[in-house]
Amino acid sequence: AQSVTQPDIHITVSEGASLELRCNYSYGATPYLFWYVQSPGQGLQLLLKYFSGDTLVQGIKGFEAEFKRSQSSFNLRKPSVHWSDAAEYFCAVANMDSNYQLIWGAGTKLIIKP
Amino acid sequence: ETGVTQSPTHLIKTRGQQVTLRCSSQSGHNTVSWYQQALGQGPQFIFQYYREEENGRGNFPPRFSGLQFPNYSSELNVNALELDDSALYLCASSLRQGDNSPLHFGNGTRLTVT
Numbered sequence: 001a002q003s004v005t006q007p008d009i010h011i012t013v014s015e016g017a018s019l020e021l022r023c024n025y026s027y028g029a030t031p032y033l034f035w036y037v038q039s040p041g042q043g044l045q046l047l048l049k050y051f052s053g054d055t056l057v058q059g060i061k062g063f064e065a066e067f068k069r070s071q072s073s074f075n076l077r078k079p080s081v082h083w084s085d086a087a088e089y090f091c092a093v094a095n096m097d098s099n100y101q102l103i104w105g106a107g108t109k110l111i112i113k114p
Numbered sequence: 115e116t117g118v119t120q121s122p123t124h125l126i127k128t129r130g131q132q133v134t135l136r137c138s139s140q141s142g143h144n145t146v147s148w149y150q151q152a153l154g155q156g157p158q159f160i161f162q163y164y165r166e167e168e169n170g171r172g173n174f175p176p177r178f179s180g181l182q183f184p185n186y187s188s189e190l191n192v193n194a195l196e197l198d199d200s201a202l203y204l205c206a207s208s209l210r211q212g213d214n215s216p217l218h219f220g221n222g223t224r225l226t227v228t
Contacts, residue, residue, distance in 0.1 A: 004156075034216075036219075041221065042221055043118070043204060043219035043220050043221040043222055044157070044204065044206075044217075044219040045219070046216050046217070046218075049216060090156050090157075092156075098159075098170050100215075101147065101159045101162065101170055101172070102157070102159065102217065103159075104156030104157050104158075105156050106154070106155055106156050107154075107155070107156050
């Protein structure tokens, strides 16, 4: 069965420091992968997606993610975080056997130290 | 362009009662999906509607039901509420069914069952 694992429940980084959030997926074929961000009291906003092609994907708000098939990973990165990046981040894979419905990780809460 | 709107934002119900949650899809989107997000977890797919027909369902009992109207807005109905139904209910619309169109989420309805 398809699944998504985000190993880190919480991550704390200092403002201005670099960030990497981990995501591992289990899927037989080439996956469609997504990163979403959820601020408190808000819905989910798409940061970036990978369908095919260049394995390094650029998204909004200065985020990028790299698809590594050999590691079944799709880690999210940002070179320098801002206090406004504090939120919960979700990785998801599209279930192409079920109308592309998304299977989600449990999320990683990002805390920014001043 | 109007985004996805959900109502109400918060709701408190008693165990055994019934509830209806509403969602207006983004302009031009004909597909609506509903997700349940329990505290500290990623969203879980409930079902999807496309052109007023249910088109895919997750692992939820029949007391979770829905509708989609000709204007593509949607309702989620939950009968015989249980304490475990307490969650954030998210509606997402997309451009068309059965492909990888990104989901656009509303801010959700927070349901508390006491």
